[in-house]
Amino acid sequence: MTTTTAPLSARPDTRSGERGSVLRRLLRRPAGAVSLSVLALIVLVAILAPWLSPYDPNEVILSQARALPSWEHPLGGDTTGRDVLSRLIWGAQITLWGAFVAILTSLVLGVPSGLAAGYYGGATDRIGTWISDGLQSVPGMVILLIVGANTGNDLTLLMITIGIFMAPGYFRLTRSTVLAVRGEMYVDAARVSGLTDLRIMARHVIRQVFAPLVIQSALTAGIAMGMQAGLQFLGIGGGTTPGWGAAMNEGFQVMRTDPLLLLWPSLALGISIAAFAVLGSTLGDVINAKTPVLSRRQRKAIEAENAARGSAPATTSTTGSISVAAVDSAVRLENLRVSYETPDGEVEVVHGITLDVAPGEVLGIVGESGSGKSQTVFSMLDLLPQSGYYTADAIWIGGEDVTTLSKRDRARLLGHEIGYIPQEPMTNLDPSYTIGYQLTEPLRAVHGMSRSEARERALAMLDRVGIVDPHRVMKSYPHELSGGMAQRVLIAGAIAGRPSVLVADEPTTALDVTVQAEVLELLRELQQEDQMALVIVTHNFGVVADICDRVVVMRSGSIVEIDDVGPIFAHPESDYTRELIAASLDGAASRVELDAEVGSGAGAELGSGAGAEPGSGAGAVPGVDAEPGSGAGAVPGPEPVSAGANKEGDV
Numbered sequence: 001m002t003t004t005t006a007p008l009s010a011r012p013d014t015r016s017g018e019r020g021s022v023l024r025r026l027l028r029r030p031a032g033a034v035s036l037s038v039l040a041l042i043v044l045v046a047i048l049a050p051w052l053s054p055y056d057p058n059e060v061i062l063s064q065a066r067a068l069p070s071w072e073h074p075l076g077g078d079t080t081g082r083d084v085l086s087r088l089i090w091g092a093q094i095t096l097w098g099a100f101v102a103i104l105t106s107l108v109l110g111v112p113s114g115l116a117a118g119y120y121g122g123a124t125d126r127i128g129t130w131i132s133d134g135l136q137s138v139p140g141m142v143i144l145l146i147v148g149a150n151t152g153n154d155l156t157l158l159m160i161t162i163g164i165f166m167a168p169g170y171f172r173l174t175r176s177t178v179l180a181v182r183g184e185m186y187v188d189a190a191r192v193s194g195l196t197d198l199r200i201m202a203r204h205v206i207r208q209v210f211a212p213l214v215i216q217s218a219l220t221a222g223i224a225m226g227m228q229a230g231l232q233f234l235g236i237g238g239g240t241t242p243g244w245g246a247a248m249n250e251g252f253q254v255m256r257t258d259p260l261l262l263l264w265p266s267l268a269l270g271i272s273i274a275a276f277a278v279l280g281s282t283l284g285d286v287i288n289a290k291t292p293v294l295s296r297r298q299r300k301a302i303e304a305e306n307a308a309r310g311s312a313p314a315t316t317s318t319t320g321s322i323s324v325a326a327v328d329s330a331v332r333l334e335n336l337r338v339s340y341e342t343p344d345g346e347v348e349v350v351h352g353i354t355l356d357v358a359p360g361e362v363l364g365i366v367g368e369s370g371s372g373k374s375q376t377v378f379s380m381l382d383l384l385p386q387s388g389y390y391t392a393d394a395i396w397i398g399g400e401d402v403t404t405l406s407k408r409d410r411a412r413l414l415g416h417e418i419g420y421i422p423q424e425p426m427t428n429l430d431p432s433y434t435i436g437y438q439l440t441e442p443l444r445a446v447h448g449m450s451r452s453e454a455r456e457r458a459l460a461m462l463d464r465v466g467i468v469d470p471h472r473v474m475k476s477y478p479h480e481l482s483g484g485m486a487q488r489v490l491i492a493g494a495i496a497g498r499p500s501v502l503v504a505d506e507p508t509t510a511l512d513v514t515v516q517a518e519v520l521e522l523l524r525e526l527q528q529e530d531q532m533a534l535v536i537v538t539h540n541f542g543v544v545a546d547i548c549d550r551v552v553v554m555r556s557g558s559i560v561e562i563d564d565v566g567p568i569f570a571h572p573e574s575d576y577t578r579e580l581i582a583a584s585l586d587g588a589a590s591r592v593e594l595d596a597e598v599g600s601g602a603g604a605e606l607g608s609g610a611g612a613e614p615g616s617g618a619g620a621v622p623g624v625d626a627e628p629g630s631g632a633g634a635v636p637g638p639e640p641v642s643a644g645a646n647k648e649g650d651v
């Protein structure tokens, strides 16, 4: 086994550092610094009102009626002789409280419903959207007047009502953010590891909604303050409370004779609303500067959709073959069809394929991009995106036809019976959590282990996949790992539940060429050690030669050829297979070249990894010579298969 000794990134991580950097960047902008300071001052004044206020805000001093500013009363007295400054200070508390109640109500109603609508889609989404649209079409002011009239103008209840009418904004924001995040690979990875929807939402999705919600709340706070003042100005919501709106109402009535009485509360309200608005938009700039517009997966889905419109042929024939009885198979797909709803109608992208994998067998699924490899394995895992669905005569996993199972029972297979290793390690790890948390979470939640058991298992698995300092890696965040280490971590997670089937979707594509070889070597070792069935998706025949027993060649959603690796290389039946083999080997580095590259420590992880263990260093490039009688060495073919070290390929 090869080991990985590449040092962890020296970047001084930490989540608090990340949060600090947003605050720092906010403060670096004059607009951010000023608005934040103003708001901090207002909040401070509101909190310290009992101590700062020189007089009781409702105390009437007749001699001070309409008095001009003086040393005793810096802002003068109002029409009944109450101290204006004291009323403004207490008004800050009441106005902020009103805004807080409204925002809290909106958050409580809008966020969970938006989360559920975005995550579950379907009927939940439709019902949520319908209620949200309905609320927006109700004339809010009429409802506020009714509530005011029936509750004695209770300010808190009025602000709760305003919060209800502002909840659709939070609903829509949360829903759209979740829709974008739901497709992220680390969410799929969490699902594959068997975590419940509730847990995935609470731990992995809600964090992504956090930043937009903060921005929205800053903007909404200003609006809520304005609405509250508007209500008080109209005489609704607290005639006796010293709110700024009530003060404006009073000042408005004596505007011609005592304009200052209107000026002070208007200034306080205007400055507060402006500060919230500027803070919200500056926060938006600061946070969005880091946010990618489209994730790679989203771009890929769009490209795939476009390709599907142009090229997917409609065919009804079924293709493929089987090798063992259904009950003896590790996996068996019978007449699997996958379709997608697209704006142009329904498109079938996998056209009735049949294949199986025996326990302990390594099956390669090969084909060019868009041939349906990923859709096939996503159907196995029951992880097709929402717009896609499959039909099949049967899907056997571990000798059981899982098409008869409920969605929930089917999900239980993930992490237990089936493990999944994705294509891109980095995007499959949640950047907000340590590796230790991400490895132990499914072990505790899905496998019912205690904290210490889960930790022990995770450490053992990290050690097993060649991580030399598992304790340190457990404490690391994904960005501190190299791509190869991250993939090892995901492999550790996939095998931690001891699955009988391991599905690897192009597990080495995103990795450096030398690290690819190490990861393939590791997969082969693990598969042989635990006698797992391994389904490996690739577009590279080098990988097939290296690791597979049998191979399925796919093209445009159908199986072109299916056979043991030897015969496929020796006598490919279809021209397409022949072309794929030639394309995989064309331009491949020779074994000697590859060994030289490995020896020179070209790979990020290889310096000590490969070299550390004689026999698995350069020899870690899995291939012909490494194991006589296996891999490409055993493959009679048109050319010696030099580990398929294709420049663009997997190895």
Ligand SMILES: Nc1ncnc2c1ncn2[C@@H]1O[C@H](COP(=O)(O)OP(=O)(O)OP(=O)(O)O)[C@@H](O)[C@H]1O
Residues within 6 Å of the ligand: 301, 303, 304, 305, 306, 307, 308, 309, 312, 340, 342, 347, 349, 367, 368, 369, 370, 371, 372, 373, 374, 375, 376, 385, 387, 388, 539
């Ligand atoms: N969300 C989607 N909506 C519509 N069609 C889709 C969607 N996802 C995939 N497809 C179509 O399914 C077909 C098979 O895609 P699949 O992802 O299985 O290809 P692949 O062989 O795994 O390719 P790659 O090696 O690029 O991942 C593609 O032609 C694509 O157009």
